[in-house]
Amino acid sequence: MPNIICCFKWVVDEAYIKPSSSGKIDLEWAEYKLSDYDRNAIEEAVQLQEKYGGSVTAVTVASSDATKGIKDALSRGPEKAYFINDDQFENLEPSQTSAILAKVIGDQIDYDLIICGEGSSDMYSQQVGPRLAEKLGIPCIAFVNQLTIEDNRIIAERKTDDGLEVISAPLPALVTVLPDINSPRVPGLKDTLAASKKPVIEIDLEDLGSEYERLLIDEGLRAASMERNCSRFGAGPEDIKAFVEAVRKTGVIDRG
């Protein structure tokens, strides 16, 4: 009966990332969403609970206005959530996020298994999971696309560039999962309504008893722009020559 923690991040929904006419990115009207792979992490935790029993706890580090994210995560199955929040928690650096998570999880939550998404939809640094495992002193398996528990060990199939690798590790352990691992369920109406009634443990900076020095500073956010000039080229030798000429003219490649 494993006690499972799933970590999630509440991120800007990329559908709302649009450049303003000046080329800057205006996030004032952006909606937020659960980071894509974290949905898989939550789903995997819930599926393992359905199979082996135990409990599922969702944990996030976020700014204090991420309350919708807590409801969203809880509507997907976990029975309670730790909402570690402070208005200063913006642009946290992975080492900071993992340190905060390690402190709360290490001090306050009983766990056998921690599941994280492989990387977040916004920064995709892929660091929080492995750093958290390191700080807690437990084994970490990344790139997991299949997971079972047997005799107090996890057996994980990893998808790597070279192929599939099956690894086993003793619990407690941490895994970071890929989107192939499952198809996250769509929460039903009653799941969403029930989410508002589940326990949420709020922890702020003062409770953590630590200082937070902001390391990452936004110096500016600019959108990549794509200008189509609507030239068309065929596949014949002459066309390819014309294409190369056209690309050279733009300065994208030079003669060198």
Place this chain on the structure above:
Amino acid sequence: MDFKLTEEQELIRDNMREFARTYVDPVAVEIDENSRYPEEVIKKLADGGWLGMPFPAEYGGAGVDYLTYAIAVEELSRSCAATGFTMSVHTGLACGPIALYGSDEQKKKYLTPMAKGEHLGAFALTEPGAGTDVGAATSTAVLDGDEYVLNGVKTFTSNGPVANTYVTFAWTDKNDKRNGMSAFIVSRETPGLSVGEHFMKMGIRASQTSEIIFKDCRIPKDNLLGKVGDGMKIAMACFDHGRIGIAAQAVGIAQAALDESISYSKQRVQFGKPISKNQAIQWMIADMYTDITAGRFLYYYAAYLKDQGLPFSKEASMAKVFCAEMCSKHASKAVQIHGGYGYCKGQKVERLMRDAKITEIYEGTSEAQRMVIAGNVLR
């Protein structure tokens, strides 16, 4: 004044969007083409608790407000107007009157399985000679001992061929035009109830529509809905809240037309630039966006009034007529933006334009809505 939805409402909207993308989009083209009832999707809606949204939990519902329900209809209709309508008829016109006028026993027996989505509901009012003119109906219900004997032919009954429970209307006193009609709940398996002709429609083709024929159909006296003579009142009340659902459906169709138009006009290149760079196209898109936003707030407002327990009949009609007409107009504009491709099968806008038209007709034509509005304003 606060224009913001609650976090819960936003999540429910987002989840319905995700539901529609996951389960409805993949079948929407096929069920339209084959006029097929998407039983598997309806089952999934039932499992998700989407088929009894605004009804109390003690009768199998989810107990959310009507606004949240209408928002869900919009999101579902954005993927498939027919599926959105199946949900809307079931909830607004079939479950609605039982929730509003049913006895506790009727709610336990009929509303509960319907709100859980185990039974689908239909609303059999229209007759061959009685559309907007409800009073021209000829169906009769005669009390015989402990039973009412129903006789008559209902037509254009949405969900008719697939429903388990029907709310229907018949004259208990033909001579009393005002208070002579009564409402009844009829189970599908009742002897004497048969499903007549299925209609092949221009749009919302996956919604099943048929005649429902009552021939010496004997139903228990207890299946009278409300009191004897309440029929006309119940029918009108059903339409009032049903219209909010249709307005939401129309906004969903129009939103889909806008979604398609934005993505197509950015990709389609003519005269050396994407057509979205042309002011002619930009103005169409700007008008679409404006009307959709206006329509959405109109139906939000009608639903809000209903949720507050305030009169909302006029506002429901305003939302219905405005949303339906802007939906038809902009679905047609969306085809215009798509040019020849938009006129062909395979482009979503072709289906949207066919689906849009019905919103101006059913649950009270645009003309009937204007009668309601004018009647209120000129009073």
